[in-house]
Amino acid sequence: MSIYQHFRPEEREFIDQVTDWKENVEQQYASKLTDFLDPREQHILKSIIGESGDVKYSFFGGIDNGERKRALLYPDYLTPNEEDFQISLFEIEYPKKFVTIEHRQVLGTLMSLGLKRGKFGDILIADERVQFLAATEAASFIINHVETIGRAGVKLVEKPLDQALDLKEIWDESEITVSSLRLDTVISSVFHLSRQKSQLFIQHGVAKVNWTMIENPSFSCGEGDLISVRGYGRSKILRIDGKTKKEKWRMLIGKQK
Structure with a gap:
């Protein structure tokens, strides 16, 4: 096999x-x-x-x-x-009184450096403070090449990991059953949408699986997938527990509050 x-x-x-x-x-x-x-x-x-x-x-x-x-x-x-994991934590210093920095701006700036997405971990934002995690082997390059994010001039300051911001993400877990693992079916069940509406969202490019836009409604979801729909939030497939007697898929999901 x-x-x-x-x-x-x-x-x-x-x-x-x-x-x-x-x-x-x-x-x-x-x-x-x-x-x-x-x-x-x-x-x-x-x-x-x-x-x-x-x-x-x-x-x-x-x-x-x-x-x-x-x-x-x-x-x-x-x-x-x-x-052994060689992870560096950076805090972004910027003029907080005049500008705000969003998650997408930080990610866009980091990706524009030409490094792989895999060299960056989570981006942490809380109370106007902004941090991100990165692979230590890329730390010097990042410090030397990031001077602005959006319209803001910035300075990167390396911090010990124990000073990382708390993500404060709360996931509301629940068990659901779906007739199939198709993306449109899962989105419909998770976000309480009609099948037709979930298909339209997918076709219009507002649905993502693991941060990648998916435009195929029949895309097959799997355990560990992070699913997001613009305007409806994010949900994780935490576990797939197999099929019920009625041939429906039983899964545990976490929905971000």
Whole structure:
């Protein structure tokens, strides 16, 4: 039985990458640190590595309740610590009296540097303070190249991880059943919309899965997916518990308050 059949066709490249990482750790008895992974990628990695065997894994994103995390694959005789994940925390200093800085502006500025999305973790905003997490190997480059965000002149100040802002994200968990794992069906159930309306949202480009716009209503959702619809918020598929006697999918979702 091929491992690919359990995942989406577009995830095949990442599956091969995880498989290579696992084999290298087994053969070289050396740890492998990944870039920041989104929740779906974390789910795939856990599925492939498994809970038994000679290769173990741990996740850490710099904060306890973060979404994006680096993974460390290591031989079973090692015990990793936070320093092994090589994560840096930056606070953005800017003229708060005159401008505001939004999440999308921070992400847009960081992506414009030409670095991969995987080099950046969560962006943290609270009470006009703005921080972001990044891979330590990219820290010097980021500091030297970020001088403005939006219309604001900024200065990046590196902070210890224990000074990270609290995300303060509250997820309201609930169990639902859906007739299929199609994106339009899941959106309809999660956000209490008609099937027709959910299809229109998808076709008009206002629905995203794991931060990627999806315009195909029949896209198949999976465990670990973060689903957002503009104007309706975000929801995570925390767990898929299989089918009921009536052939409906039973899942646990978390909806952001």
